[in-house]
Amino acid sequence: MSKGNSVKTLSGVQRLLEGSLIFCCMTATYVLIALSSFHSSDPGWSQSNFDGEINNLTGAVGAWLADVLFYFFGYCAYIIPIIIALTGWLLFKRTHKLLEIDYFSVGLRLIGFLLIVFSLAALASMNANGIYGFSAGGVAGDVIGQAMLPYFNSLGTTLLLLCFVGAGFTLLTGISWLTVVDLTGYATIWFFRALKELPNKFKPEMGDTEDTRGFLSVVERFKERRNTAAGEDDEESNEDSPAAKTVTVNKEKPKVDSVQPRIEPQIFERSEDFVQAAAPINIDPQMIEPHIAAPWVNDEADDVELIDTDNKVSSEPVSVSKRNEQDKAKVVDGIVVLPGQELEQERPPMAPLPCISLLDVPNRTTNPISQEELEQIGKLVEVKLADFNITANVVGVYPGPVVTRFELELAPGVKASKITNLSKDLARSLLAENVRVVEVIPGKAYVGLELPNKFRETVFMRDVLDCEDFRENPSHLSMVLGADIGGKPVVVDLGKMPHLLVAGTTGSGKSVGVNVMITSLLYKSGPDDVRFIMIDPKMLELSVYEGIPHLLCEVVTDMKEAANALRWCVGEMERRYKLMSALGVRNLKGYNAKIKQAKESGEPIYDPLWKSSDSMEPEAPELDKLPSIVVVVDEFADMMMIVGKKVEELIARIAQKARAAGIHLILATQRPSVDVITGLIKANIPTRMAFQVSSRIDSRTILDQQGAETLLGMGDMLYLPPGTSIPMRVHGAFIDDHEVHKVVADWHARGKPQYIEEILQGSAEGEQVLLPGEASDSEEEVDALYDEAVAFVTQTRRGSISSVQRKFKIGYNRAARIIEQMELQGVVSAQGHNGNREVLAPPPPKDYV
Numbered sequence: 034m035s036k037g038n039s040v041k042t043l044s045g046v047q048r049l050l051e052g053s054l055i056f057c058c059m060t061a062t063y064v065l066i067a068l069s070s071f072h073s074s075d076p077g078w079s080q081s082n083f084d085g086e087i088n089n090l091t092g093a094v095g096a097w098l099a100d101v102l103f104y105f106f107g108y109c110a111y112i113i114p115i116i117i118a119l120t121g122w123l124l125f126k127r128t129h130k131l132l133e134i135d136y137f138s139v140g141l142r143l144i145g146f147l148l149i150v151f152s153l154a155a156l157a158s159m160n161a162n163g164i165y166g167f168s169a170g171g172v173a174g175d176v177i178g179q180a181m182l183p184y185f186n187s188l189g190t191t192l193l194l195l196c197f198v199g200a201g202f203t204l205l206t207g208i209s210w211l212t213v214v215d216l217t218g219y220a221t222i223w224f225f226r227a228l229k230e231l232p233n234k235f236k237p238e239m240g241d242t243e244d245t246r247g248f249l250s251v252v253e254r255f256k257e258r259r260n261t262a263a264g265e266d267d268e269e270s271n272e273d274s275p276a277a278k279t280v281t282v283n284k285e286k287p288k289v290d291s292v293q294p295r296i297e298p299q300i301f302e303r304s305e306d307f308v309q310a311a312a313p314i315n316i317d318p319q320m321i322e323p324h325i326a327a328p329w330v331n332d333e334a335d336d337v338e339l340i341d342t343d344n345k346v347s348s349e350p351v352s353v354s355k356r357n358e359q360d361k362a363k364v365v366d367g368i369v370v371l372p373g374q375e376l377e378q379e380r381p382p383m384a385p386l387p388c389i390s391l392l393d394v395p396n397r398t399t400n401p402i403s404q405e406e407l408e409q410i411g412k413l414v415e416v417k418l419a420d421f422n423i424t425a426n427v428v429g430v431y432p433g434p435v436v437t438r439f440e441l442e443l444a445p446g447v448k449a450s451k452i453t454n455l456s457k458d459l460a461r462s463l464l465a466e467n468v469r470v471v472e473v474i475p476g477k478a479y480v481g482l483e484l485p486n487k488f489r490e491t492v493f494m495r496d497v498l499d500c501e502d503f504r505e506n507p508s509h510l511s512m513v514l515g516a517d518i519g520g521k522p523v524v525v526d527l528g529k530m531p532h533l534l535v536a537g538t539t540g541s542g543k544s545v546g547v548n549v550m551i552t553s554l555l556y557k558s559g560p561d562d563v564r565f566i567m568i569d570p571k572m573l574e575l576s577v578y579e580g581i582p583h584l585l586c587e588v589v590t591d592m593k594e595a596a597n598a599l600r601w602c603v604g605e606m607e608r609r610y611k612l613m614s615a616l617g618v619r620n621l622k623g624y625n626a627k628i629k630q631a632k633e634s635g636e637p638i639y640d641p642l643w644k645s646s647d648s649m650e651p652e653a654p655e656l657d658k659l660p661s662i663v664v665v666v667d668e669f670a671d672m673m674m675i676v677g678k679k680v681e682e683l684i685a686r687i688a689q690k691a692r693a694a695g696i697h698l699i700l701a702t703q704r705p706s707v708d709v710i711t712g713l714i715k716a717n718i719p720t721r722m723a724f725q726v727s728s729r730i731d732s733r734t735i736l737d738q739q740g741a742e743t744l745l746g747m748g749d750m751l752y753l754p755p756g757t758s759i760p761m762r763v764h765g766a767f768i769d770d771h772e773v774h775k776v777v778a779d780w781h782a783r784g785k786p787q788y789i790e791e792i793l794q795g796s797a798e799g800e801q802v803l804l805p806g807e808a809s810d811s812e813e814e815v816d817a818l819y820d821e822a823v824a825f826v827t828q829t830r831r832g833s834i835s836s837v838q839r840k841f842k843i844g845y846n847r848a849a850r851i852i853e854q855m856e857l858q859g860v861v862s863a864q865g866h867n868g869n870r871e872v873l874a875p876p877p878p879k880d881y882v
């Protein structure tokens with residue numbers, strides 16, 4: 034037999050489980066037949082008359098069993114075989130759940146089940162006729178009913194029992210009655226619609242109408258939304274791991290899951306999260322490529338309206354017209370559809386953010402060290418310290434995934450720095466790779482000694498990303514870094530940093546660290562909230578992100594373009610500052626809140642900086658939400674080498690005041706030397722992240738203190754939060770390249786980036802975006818088009834920037850510079866109070882033109 038055709042055999046546990054399924058199904062069938070073919074003359078627990086012949090199809094045992102069940106539960110006995118079959122199915126289906134039973138949930142289900150059975154039995158015994166001579170509710174029902182009747186009377190008892198049935202149903206199934214009510218509503222609406230459409234069905238020319246697609250599709254979509262919003266019962270929806278406990282996967286719809294994985298917005302556990310995420314979000318229309326079917330397109334915009342979700346959706350690229358009232362676009366399930374466009378096929382709504390299932394389910398290994406071993410090592414530490422004449426007691430042991438911290442109480446008069454200086458000797462005598470001494474543990478009078486574990490656990494991205502701290506964090510710029518020494522996820526906010534310096538030797542895990550940060554942002558925010566400029570001189574680390582909708586420009590590999598990008602950031606920062614001061618707000622958050630409020634009240638704010646002479650637009654554009662901009666530079670030492678000091682100045686300039694404008698820098702370098710991490714840069718970037726470095730000096734360059742040289746590599750880092758001098762040890766999360774690719778591909782499917790040409794252009798086109806006060810390299814040089822422009826202006830007698838821009842098809846900045854030059858040379862006057870310039874020079878001689 035060929036390999037491909039060989040029969041796949043089951044593992045031991047699988048055999049057992051499949052055996053249980055068969056057994057349960059058979060038992061359920063047996064009990065059902067026994068109950069259905071019950072005969073009162075058969076021998077049984079409650080019968081004494083036996084005339085010799087057994088009528089029950091399942092024989093004496095079946096007859097006896099049916100007798101017992103009817104005796105105790107009456108009609109409710111029929112529930113028993115259903116429960117047996119369901120148990121078998123659950124055992125079979127939830128193999129991986131067996132080892133991680135949630136006893137609380139199981140307890141609730143059991144209580145729910147008993148409530149239903151006993152309440153139904155009591156109701157039956159009060160209201161129904163007997164069955165085969167037994168009470169309709171069996172002994173159980175009789176006892177409960179009789180016990181309650183004297184106290185609550187017939188009506189009260191019935192109401193109470195119905196109440197128990199309702200509560201039991203929710204406890205057993207986890208299905209809310211609100212869902213049942215909603216579904217009933219949907220069913221009714223669908224039924225009446227179908228009834229209304231019935232005559233059309235018989236007209237041959239009417240193809241499929243939306244209503245004929247059936248109730249199921251309505252219900253499916255409803256369920257999808259509901260499940261996402263409510264966050265299904267963990268135990269029901271959890272996919273595979275304890276760490277993935279918060280993940281919501283609708284098990285009842287495996288088909289939908291496998292075909293459209295993005296439907297599961299697993300990061301959202303609370304309904305508010307979903308509502309926030311599902312609600313279409315404002316976006317700068319300038320920044321969105323017209324044909325993006327983007328779920329974050331502003332539904333509050335005056336030309337977009339929401340329509341019922343059970344419409345068909347276009348698969349064609351569509352565009353949003355911003356101003357034309359007649360061209361009303363519609364948002365269907367988060368996708369923009371223009372009027373007149375053919376609505377062809379059903380498309381599922383796309384979750385606004387990637388789903389966590391794109392990341393690998395880690396194969397976790399836990400540190401197998403026991404308490405006794407830890408105590409032994411603690412004693413060994415005391416002995417080794419004594420060898421160096423240091424008296425210290427181990428007062429606490431904290432094992433973590435990568436290192437174990439021993440807290441030492443030093444004898445009076447022993448300096449902590451003495452142990453720090455001995456860290457290398459201690460590492461050698463304890464046979465450890467490295468020992469880190471923590472001289473100050475906030476809130477404790479002890480010194481910490483961090484010893485690497487014999488078995489190092491990997492901190493996986495999926496585990497740390499799926500934590501409450503990250504999920505619930507309201508900041509669009511929150512990122513997970515990894516886990517602290519106790520294994521708790523470390524979540525930070527880039528918005529508060531507001532800039533980050535990352536350094537470490539080659540191979541220390543920097544690139545993985547940067548990828549983790551970028552991926553966290555991709556998991557937290559859409560392009561309307563966060564945009565990236567990525568600068569990658571090495572040309573390999575960040576190119577993977579090419580094409581995600583968050584990018585403001587292509588991943589920059591050319592260093593000249595990189596300098597232009599930074600220059601653009603400074604310009605953008607200035608622009609944002611002006612806008613914010615015009616609106617009277619202090620930061621980006623305030624600005625966005627004001628814009629949102631204005632839009633909601635139907636009075637959008639128009640660009641206060643707009644000048645008619647500067648633009649080709651007939652009127653001031655409406656202001657839109659501004660996203661935060663994150664500039665990631667993977668090797669900024671290269672940039673410094675190639676472009677020189679100017680980069681340092683630009684970085685310092687951005688770093689100084691970009692916080693309020695929402696522009697943030699992540700600078701990474703593998704060369705932690707003072708000519709790269711200069712005083713100017715350090716002074717402006719307070720938040721640092723040091724991966725393993727080779728010397729104390731390097732550590733001091735990054736953190737202003739030693740310690741990073743004692744790290745263990747592979748993502749082990751010291752993170753110095755803003756405003757503190759005590760670094761925190763973090764074990765960086767690990768994300769594999771293929772996981773990054775998956776997240777990137779997921780964003781590709783959501784939309785394309787809308788690059789802003791101006792960012793990289795600058796000198797490449799002979800035009801440079803100048804900063805206020807900055808002199809151009811080629812200031813003395815007259816623009817190549819200057820003479821032609823003068824001829825044009827003097828001939829047409831129109832000295833506006835926009836006319837020059839239009840005539841020569843050049844960028845605004847270049848045209849503005851030409852006009853300014855003309856002003857200097859007296860060709861045109863200075864700008865008048867109405868924004869116009871007068872042409873002073875006479876028209877050119879006829880033969881010149």
Ligand SMILES: Nc1ncnc2c1ncn2[C@@H]1O[C@H](COP(=O)(O)OP(=O)(O)OP(=O)(O)O)[C@@H](O)[C@H]1O
Pocket residue numbers: 491492537538539540541542543544545546703747748749764765766767768
């Ligand atoms: N958090 C982590 N957990 C486990 N292993 C890691 C982690 N981070 C990095 N590694 C391992 O270390 C290797 C080097 O990481 P990485 O490429 O990020 O280093 P680097 O500092 O960027 O090096 P270079 O500067 O040469 O690019 C990775 O291939 C990976 O195997």
